[in-house]
Amino acid sequence: KAYNPLFIYGGVGLGKTHLMHAIGHYAHELYPDMRILYITSEDFTNQLVSAMQTNQNQQFRERFRNVDILMVDDIQFIAGKHGTEEEFFHTFNHLREAGKQIVMTSDKPPKEIQKLEERLCSRFEGGLVADIQRPDFETRLAILRKKAEFEHLNISDDILALIAEKIDTNVRELEGSVTRLTAYSSLTRRPIDMQLAREALRELFKHSETRVITCDSIQDAVANYYGLSVEDLKSPKRNHEITVPRQIAMYLAREMMGLSLTRIGDAFGGRHYTTVMSSISKVEDSIKQSPSLVSLLDDIRRMIKNPT
Structure with missing residues (x-):
């Protein structure tokens, strides 16, 4: 019951x-x-619309309510469709009261689905809401190894590591890169080596070339995102509109560069390391409570890696 409903959300292509x-x-x-x-x-x-047009509402309800597990993909698309929301509300209640399992997926958590009825939102949040994050490097490498093994491909770890480093968006693009690599190898009748990998995947790599990340580039990206100046981030100003971006910039400097707290403090107007520590902790705590902050941080990271 603790996992009913099970609500799974995450970005496109994450599985x-x-x-x-x-x-x-x-x-x-x-x-x-x-x-x-x-x-x-x-x-x-x-199917609901068709049932209503052919006076088969009862048959429709029996189909969806006489199950042990109902799995609905992309549930966010019912938002704003009053008839669908109404029918799903009653179907949901019927199954839940009967002790049947409901599993849903969405591209965002319930409370961030615009136009979703409040009563549905509260029910979706009544079980387990699980967030699928973008895979880290080690996970990306493991996915590529598994894909190569499944396809019986002999691709060196160096090549797989290169792909895992360059493609950090989603699982679909990772697996697609392996398919593209093998197709290119077959067409050119060449073995899969590092040179062929760079040729075959150059378009995928084009927008993710490794760039030197500095504290300046992080400050520039955060300042641009919030419509501030870098001087604002370094200033002693403590109003909310500047404090939050400054904390985020400090957090990213720690995460993306591994700088010491003292060095981060120096880069932000000579702040004491305990101030930096407190700022980073606040962002880490906020991440646990706010999925929208996770998305915001991803946007800023992309700006840092690929400035326009």
Whole structure:
């Protein structure tokens, strides 16, 4: 019951649908007689409209309410569609009261889905809300190794590490890079080596070339994002409009450069290291409470790595 509903959210290409299917397959292996229904929210809406037009509302409800697990992909698309929200609200309640499992995916957490009815939002948050983060380097490398192994490909770890370093967006692009690499190798009838990898994936690498990150570049990106000057970040001003961006810049300097607290303090107007420590801790605490801050930080990181 603690995990009902299970609400999974994350960006495009991070594996939400894949994870949902894995849950369904695992449940079927454990309980072969279990009734499991997977559907996208778009198909749910289309079938509802069709049922209403053909006076088959009862058959529609029986189909979705006589299951043990209901899995709805991209639930955010029902927001603002009053008829769909109304029907799903009652379907949700029926299943929950009957002790049946509900699993949903979305590109954002419930409270950030615009136009979603409050009563649905509160129900979606009533179970487990799980965030799928972009994979870190080690995870990206593991994904590439698994993909190469699954496809019976002999690709050196150096090449896989290069791809993992350059492509940090999502799983779909990672796996697509391996497909592109093998296709290029087949077409040119050349073995997969470092030179071929750079040729085959140059377009993917073009926008993610390694760039020297400095404290100045971090301060520039944060200042531009918030419409401030770098001098504001270094100044003694303590109003909220400047304090929060300054804390974020300090956090990114620590995360992306590994600078000591003292060095970060020096770069921000000679602040004491305890002030820097406090600033970083505040951002870390905020990240746990605010998915929107995670997205904001990703945007600034991209600005730092790929300035226009």
